[in-house]
Amino acid sequence: MRLQVVDHPLVAHKLTTLRDKRTDSATFRRLADELVTLLAYEATRDVRTEQADIETPVAPTTGVKLSHPRPLVVPILRAGLGMLDGMVRLLPTAEVGFLGMVRNEETLEASTYATRMPEDLSGRQVYVVDPMLATGGTLVAAIQELIKRGADDVTAVVLLAAPEGVEIMERELAGTPVTVVTAAVDERLNEHGYIVPGLGDAGDRMYGSAE
Ligand SMILES: O=P(O)(O)OC[C@H]1O[C@H](OP(=O)(O)OP(=O)(O)O)[C@H](O)[C@@H]1O
Numbered sequence: 712m713r714l715q716v717v718d719h720p721l722v723a724h725k726l727t728t729l730r731d732k733r734t735d736s737a738t739f740r741r742l743a744d745e746l747v748t749l750l751a752y753e754a755t756r757d758v759r760t761e762q763a764d765i766e767t768p769v770a771p772t773t774g775v776k777l778s779h780p781r782p783l784v785v786p787i788l789r790a791g792l793g794m795l796d797g798m799v800r801l802l803p804t805a806e807v808g809f810l811g812m813v814r815n816e817e818t819l820e821a822s823t824y825a826t827r828m829p830e831d832l833s834g835r836q837v838y839v840v841d842p843m844l845a846t847g848g849t850l851v852a853a854i855q856e857l858i859k860r861g862a863d864d865v866t867a868v869v870l871l872a873a874p875e876g877v878e879i880m881e882r883e884l885a886g887t888p889v890t891v892v893t894a895a896v897d898e899r900l901n902e903h904g905y906i907v908p909g910l911g912d913a914g915d916r917m918y919g920s921a922e
Pocket residue numbers: 787788789790791812813814815819821841842843844845846847848849850876904912913914915
């Protein structure tokens with residue numbers, strides 16, 4: 712597994728406002744959208760392209776376009792939905808699959824409540840989006856499912872990661888073609904499995920408490 716922390720002043724600035732507990736839901740959603748666009752720029756550096764012959768108004772020339780098969784973007788519901796638009800804005804040809812997953816707040820175990828993705832992902836580049844990599848349980852299970860379906864290149868785009876989650880990913884996904892792109896790796900997890908300093912519950916901050 713490869714880890715890439717995007718070190719950029721615009722990313723750091725937006726992340727600081729996102730973390731701030733006074734930031735309201737509408738602003739939080741806008742910042743998450745802006746941040747994923749900046750992270751996606753780095754995350755798609757190896758997106759597959761093919762040669763494209765075109766004519767400008769002046770002369771014929773050769774450029775590139777995104778290859779087939781199309782990349783797949785998979786937001787992990789709920790909070791990952793807030794990163795979907797920003798991702799597909801940069802990858803306009805992408806197909807979108809959905810994974811609904813929730814972490815049990817007592818046991819911290821992730822479970823899947825909805826899956827809508829192609830059965831066969833062989834030869835596909837897949838971009839999973841979820842704002843938080845905490846214990847890593849959610850992302851490891853999501854990526855194992857993608858690899859089981861044949862995905863041969865998976866990039867997870869997260870806003871924040873905990874060192875504990877990164878370590879689990881490295882252990883559980885050793886030897887797999889996985890990259891994690893994040894705006895920051897924070898200090899640690901607290902006793903409730905929340906990232907410190909983090910930003911709280913990303914899903915609740917975007918959409919309100921689901922209770
Ligand atoms: O790394 P982990 O310890 O597994 O935790 C991370 C997961 O927790 C959050 O989702 P949550 O379960 O709160 O669901 P939600 O998006 O519906 O709020 C977050 O969006 C991740 O999916």
